[in-house]
Amino acid sequence: MAITAPGTVLQPGPAGPAVFPGTPVVPGVAYGPVIRPSGAVVLPGDDGVVVPEADRPVEKERFAAAAGVVADRLAERAGAATGVSAEVLATTAGLARDRGLLSAVEQRIDAGAPAAIATVQAAQQFVDLFTSLGGLMAERVTDVRDIRDRIVAQLTGQGEPGVPSPAVPSVLLADDLAPADTAGLDPARVIGLATRLGGTTSHTAIIARQLGLPCVVAVGGLDEVPEGVTVLLDGERGTVEVDPDPVEARARVDAARRAAAALAGYRGPGRTRDGVAVKILANVQDGAGARAAAAVHAEGVGLLRTELAFLGRAEEPSVEEQARGYAEVFTAFEGRRVVVRTLDAGSDKPLAFATAPDEANPALGVRGLRVARRDPGLLERQLDAVAEAARRTGSQPWVMAPMVATVPEAAGFAALVRDRGLVPGVMVEVPSAALLADRLLQHVDFLSIGTNDLSQYTLAADRLSADLADLTDPWQPALLALVQATAEAGRRADRPVGVCGEAAADPLLACVLVGLGVTSLSCAASSVAGVGARLAAVDADTCRRAADAALAAEEPHAARTAVRGVLGVD
Ligand SMILES: C=C(OP(=O)(O)O)C(=O)O
Numbered sequence: 001m002a003i004t005a006p007g008t009v010l011q012p013g014p015a016g017p018a019v020f021p022g023t024p025v026v027p028g029v030a031y032g033p034v035i036r037p038s039g040a041v042v043l044p045g046d047d048g049v050v051v052p053e054a055d056r057p058v059e060k061e062r063f064a065a066a067a068g069v070v071a072d073r074l075a076e077r078a079g080a081a082t083g084v085s086a087e088v089l090a091t092t093a094g095l096a097r098d099r100g101l102l103s104a105v106e107q108r109i110d111a112g113a114p115a116a117i118a119t120v121q122a123a124q125q126f127v128d129l130f131t132s133l134g135g136l137m138a139e140r141v142t143d144v145r146d147i148r149d150r151i152v153a154q155l156t157g158q159g160e161p162g163v164p165s166p167a168v169p170s171v172l173l174a175d176d177l178a179p180a181d182t183a184g185l186d187p188a189r190v191i192g193l194a195t196r197l198g199g200t201t202s203h204t205a206i207i208a209r210q211l212g213l214p215c216v217v218a219v220g221g222l223d224e225v226p227e228g229v230t231v232l233l234d235g236e237r238g239t240v241e242v243d244p245d246p247v248e249a250r251a252r253v254d255a256a257r258r259a260a261a262a263l264a265g266y267r268g269p270g271r272t273r274d275g276v277a278v279k280i281l282a283n284v285q286d287g288a289g290a291r292a293a294a295a296v297h298a299e300g301v302g303l304l305r306t307e308l309a310f311l312g313r314a315e316e317p318s319v320e321e322q323a324r325g326y327a328e329v330f331t332a333f334e335g336r337r338v339v340v341r342t343l344d345a346g347s348d349k350p351l352a353f354a355t356a357p358d359e360a361n362p363a364l365g366v367r368g369l370r371v372a373r374r375d376p377g378l379l380e381r382q383l384d385a386v387a388e389a390a391r392r393t394g395s396q397p398w399v400m401a402p403m404v405a406t407v408p409e410a411a412g413f414a415a416l417v418r419d420r421g422l423v424p425g426v427m428v429e430v431p432s433a434a435l436l437a438d439r440l441l442q443h444v445d446f447l448s449i450g451t452n453d454l455s456q457y458t459l460a461a462d463r464l465s466a467d468l469a470d471l472t473d474p475w476q477p478a479l480l481a482l483v484q485a486t487a488e489a490g491r492r493a494d495r496p497v498g499v500c501g502e503a504a505a506d507p508l509l510a511c512v513l514v515g516l517g518v519t520s521l522s523c524a525a526s527s528v529a530g531v532g533a534r535l536a537a538v539d540a541d542t543c544r545r546a547a548d549a550a551l552a553a554e555e556p557h558a559a560r561t562a563v564r565g566v567l568g569v570d
């Protein structure tokens with residue numbers, strides 16, 4: 001049966017288990033009973049009750065105590081977690097102690113509102129504010145609602161919202177999860193996660209990747225699967241099968257475990273089974289991330305997302321501060337490749353000192369390299385900082401610009417980079433850049449394909465939209481055709497062409513990308529071994545056949561199935 005959208009059920013009914021397809025995020029297979037997050041917290045409506053003035057101080061104390069309990073619980077979980085999970089839990093705990101929220105609640109209590117209603121109203125004020133700011137700020141709306149629910153539950157004696165702790169290892173199905181819920185998951189009890197919403201770059205996906213928790217997102221129809229039934233979640237195929245054959249299910253779990261164990265031995269360098277070198281690099285945001293990537297045998301950094309270290313800053317960081325940060329990354333990969341991306345501010349990553357807050361359509365607005373039209377000094381100072389860090393560490397970094405759409409943009413950027421003795425390149429994130437790849441390569445030394453944005457602009461679908469996650473799926477044949485065109489331009493010019501979007505983190509798709517002709521893959525550190533080990537098991541000619549099969553498919557699910565067939569993966 002052909003499918004056209006996520007959620008179409010494959011082969012339902014007596015012929016076999018119902019299979020719900022979605023977007024795979026973290027490989028691994030989980031088999032167990034379904035659990036769901038506990039029901040929504042009942043929020044109080046404003047029934048016009050006014051708290052007498054004399055009781056208002058007590059009401060404020062009740063709020064402070066409830067917020068304190070919520071913050072302490074989350075902080076305790078943060079203390080027991082690591083990495084992104086710990087950061088997310090600590091950030092959510094911090095929100096429960098946020099002075100802005102506290103004073104907004106107190107103002108309402110001073111006006112006579114009971115604590116629970118004051119909490120709901122104050123939280124709504126922040127939800128409206130963050131929603132109007134858009135981009136990454138809008139993503140904080142989920143955190144605000146989560147904290148609101150936790151405090152209201154505490155004030156009104158409802159159970160703590162979130163994920164129950166099951167007695168037997170279980171598969172968690174949810175519409176979406178609050179970041180704190182995902183970060184607080186215990187992988188010994190929750191062995192797999194599928195959500196109806198969310199995309200490959202959502203919080204849920206990022207944290208699941210860090211926890212190594214098999215995960216599928218954007219699974220339509222998931223709400224039809226009742227709690228307690230047994231499911232088989234396959235994080236590589238991107239499916240949830242209801243009530244599968246137990247013998248077959250256990251065999252799939254065992255096979256996935258063996259595959260995971262094989263990864264532990266990955267040491268790099270990246271190459272196909274017949275020895276064709278393909279560098280497996282890491283996407284990092286700072287020195288700590290670079291050191292973690294070096295520890296898992298990444299061969300270098302294929303994407304240093306410089307803007308992430310500066311999110312939330314009101315002022316542009318000084319050249320000295322930037323140089324120190326970049327030098328840390330160069331030192332972690334001394335003598336190896338590090339590709340610095342200049343600030344990619346705008347759209348989903350607004351920076352107070354770089355982007356306009358009031359663009360009607362920020363994804364198509366002044367973002368990435370375009371910010372330099374308004375403020376060329378910002379780019380020049382950043383390049384000075386990269387050059388200074390290179391001088392201090394004796395490195396030869398590559399530097400690339402995001403969101404390049406025209407040949408003159410590439411040429412202008414290359415001149416600024418070469419002036420400082422650095423190696424210039426550009427990202428291919430816009431279809432025009434892929435179409436003009438030959439001509440871009442007359443000016444720059446390398447290209448790096450950002451499949452996250454290239455899919456958004458090729459399929460005209462917002463990469464943050466859960467409803468359109470099937471369109472921004474990196475297995476879309478149109479996206480792969482642009483990757484192929486770009487890689488062929490690189491071959492003609494004898495210049496490297498890498499992929500640094502999320503596509504490179506998918507071990508099967510990585511083989512396809514190599515078959516399309518890309519010369520390096522850059523992904524999250526946690527994906528390096530999976531990608532490297534898979535590639536080491538496939539020879540270059542098979543990668544080419546996999547690429548042909550993926551290009552010939554009509555849509556992502558068919559492409560995955562065809563490639564599994566070519567690679568002999570069941
Ligand atoms: C790597 C990319 O850049 P970012 O995800 O940071 O926009 C991309 O667009 O694929």
Ligand SMILES: [Mg+2]
Nearest residue numbers: 429450452453
């Ligand atoms: Mg991008």
